[in-house]
Amino acid sequence: KQEVTQIPAALSVPEGENLVLNCSFTDSAIYNLQWFRQDPGKGLTSLLLIQSSQREQTSGRLNASLDKSSGRSTLYIAASQPGDSATYLCAENAGGTSYGKLTFGQGTILTVHP
Amino acid sequence: NAGVMQNPRHLVRRRGQEARLRCSPMKGHSHVYWYRQLPEEGLKFMVYLQKENIIDESGMPKERFSAEFPKEGPSILRIQQVVRGDSAAYFCASSPDSSPPQHFGDGTRLSIL
Numbered sequence: 001k002q003e004v005t006q007i008p009a010a011l012s013v014p015e016g017e018n019l020v021l022n023c024s025f026t027d028s029a030i031y032n033l034q035w036f037r038q039d040p041g042k043g044l045t046s047l048l049l050i051q052s053s054q055r056e057q058t059s060g061r062l063n064a065s066l067d068k069s070s071g072r073s074t075l076y077i078a079a080s081q082p083g084d085s086a087t088y089l090c091a092e093n094a095g096g097t098s099y100g101k102l103t104f105g106q107g108t109i110l111t112v113h114p
Numbered sequence: 115n116a117g118v119m120q121n122p123r124h125l126v127r128r129r130g131q132e133a134r135l136r137c138s139p140m141k142g143h144s145h146v147y148w149y150r151q152l153p154e155e156g157l158k159f160m161v162y163l164q165k166e167n168i169i170d171e172s173g174m175p176k177e178r179f180s181a182e183f184p185k186e187g188p189s190i191l192r193i194q195q196v197v198r199g200d201s202a203a204y205f206c207a208s209s210p211d212s213s214p215p216q217h218f219g220d221g222t223r224l225s226i227l
Contacts, residue, residue, distance in 0.1 A: 032214060043205055046216035093214045100214030101170060104157040
């Protein structure tokens with residue numbers, strides 16, 4: 001059974017701090033891993049998608065890494081801002097299907113205070 | 115280019131009624147996924163559809179739930195005889211092909227009285 005775990009469940013930091021969100025997964029036969037952002041009452045916004053052949057992806061202040069051997073991914077946010085406050089979800093695409101069936105973690109609730 | 119559109123945004127039903135949730139994928143997308151987010155739980159896969167075909171419904175409860183994606187019109191997730199445990203946020207995502215979905219709607223929040 002595929003499981004995705006995110007640590008910590010919640011994180012509160014002052015503005016300007018660099019931070020790391022962690023995601024671990026049990027299925028090593030991973031096709032790709034995706035990080036999403038979810039604002040209250042809203043849908044999901046895809047932030048970064050890492051294919052199994054890649055080790056990391058970067059977009060602006062965000063950097064995501066993927067280590068298949070250890071079953072881990074991290075999302076690094078540089079110089080955090082209050083606007084980064086949201087729930088961050090990681091989702092793996094694995095399990096032998098050839099299509100995008102995602103297994104999500106529970107999320108990390110991030111609060112960046114001024 | 116509008117994103118994935120879901121309606122209604124909020125839906126209130128009494129126990130035993132039917133709920134119909136609609137999802138219009140992004141233009142040019144013919145693959146649709148439905149996910150459910152129960153209170154205090156993560157998103158769980160329900161069903162994956164292509165136009166006129168259900169490809170994978172392994173995450174759907176066996177009874178009362180059905181989904182369709184007709185040739186014309188939106189995808190519909192239908193819940194018959196709703197119960198309190200069906201209260202959740204239901205999200206739709208679409209993709210142009212079988213690649214993982216990166217575009218999600220804002221969800222339908224279903225409340226059962």
